[in-house]
Amino acid sequence: MEPVPQPEPPQDLPAAALSTGAVARRLGVSPTTLRSWERRYVIGPAHREDGRHRRWTPQDIARLELMCRLTAQGVPPAEAARAARDDTPATRAGARPGPVAGRPDSLPLGKVRPECRGLARAAVRLDAPSVEELLATALAEHGLVTAWEEVIVPTLHAVGRKWAAAGERYVEVEHLLSWHVSSALRRIRPAPAPPHPAVPPVLLACVPGEQHSLPIEALAAALGERGLPVRMFGADLPADALRDAVRRTGPRAVVLWSQSRTTADPALARSVAGVEWGLRGARLHSALLLAGPGWGAGAPDPRTARLFGLRSALQVIAVPAAGAAPETAAGRAGPAACGS
Structure with a gap:
């Protein structure tokens, strides 16, 4: 009896073949952009799995990397795709794609x-x-x-x-x-703040002349996630406006951000630490927390404390959310009015 011929096994993809999502994360483009490039400029993967799933080989990724480099240098996408398809030495050599050290448009990561x-x-x-x-x-x-x-x-x-x-x-x-x-x-989106007991807000601001506000924007978002009320005043808040904002909001803590030593003002920090608010005869004041490299390692006043990094700032501010105030640099709890 003649042996029954067996079908040839399908040719396996290279072990390094990646999905569209993995390639997108690697190159810093969206999956939508990769699909758009494939549709418009015919620069797609050579293989597809069953169900039309794209699988990108090292050679495919090398072409994409060349296209990304060219578009970063200002080459129109259509021309970059044509160059990537027609002239890719890394692809012809089967080289493993990767960043080129010392390339002018690369970032030192x-x-x-x-x-x-x-x-x-x-x-x-x-x-x-x-x-x-x-x-x-x-x-x-x-x-x-x-x-x-x-x-x-x-x-x-x-x-x-x-x-x-x-x-x-x-x-x-x-x-x-x-x-x-x-x-x-x-x-x-911030988490809903608990209605009772009412927690005084945390005031966040950059010192006068300071334009770099992203770190305190991150802190504002993180505090909001934890349901803590925040008053964000952003970049370059004038000194008088800062003191008025403290008096008007009665915050449990004030965070002042300074990116450089040219904007850090110890006299302003001492002034804000001394601001009182509340009813006459029962004046209160807020804990002052200094954030950013401009302040140096220490604190200019015993009533102030330093914050180092977003995670540690949350531990200082968000943990005592039930009512206790953040601790000062001297290790004492802040005034009872800072949230109790």
Whole structure:
């Protein structure tokens, strides 16, 4: 009897083949952008799994990386795609795709999460839709604190270092990234505040002359997630307006952000720490917490304390939300009126 011929096994995909989502995170583009490039510019994966799922090989990814580099340099997408299809030495050699050390348009990131590299690449390309989508994904998957510390901050620092090293170049990258980070933080919905007992708010502001407000925007969003009321005054709040805001809101704590020593004002900190509010004969004052590298390591007044990082700031401010005030630098609890 003749043996029954067996069908040949299907050829396996390369072990390194990745899904569209994994490639998007790696390159810093949205999955929608990859599908759009495939449809418009015929720069898609060579293989599909059953059910039409795209699987990208190292050669496919090398073409995409070249297209990303060219668009970051200002080449129109159609021309970049044509060059990536027709002339990709890395693809012809079957080289494993990866960032090119010392490339002029690369950012000095060091050892960071893959999401951080993807966000940096999207920012350098000025790919606003991808920046927005990558930020939303990082916040949803990792939570605000981890996304801020391990994805957003390293990318912001890398852009800042690149700007400092390249003169006036990359200012547009920093502005685009900062705007989208701020927008993503403001989209985080605060948790409902408990109706009883009423908790006095936390006042957040940058010192006069300070324009860098993203760190306290992150703190405002994180406090809101925990149901704590916040009064955010943003960048460059004048000294008189700051003192008036403290008197009018009666906050349990005041957080002042200073990015550089040129804006940090110890005299202002002492003045705000001494602001009293409330009824005559029962004056109260708020705990003052100084945040940002501009303040240095110490505190200019015994009634003030230093904050270091978003996670530790939440431990100082949010843990005693039941009514106790944050502790001062001297280790004492703040005035009882700061929330009790």
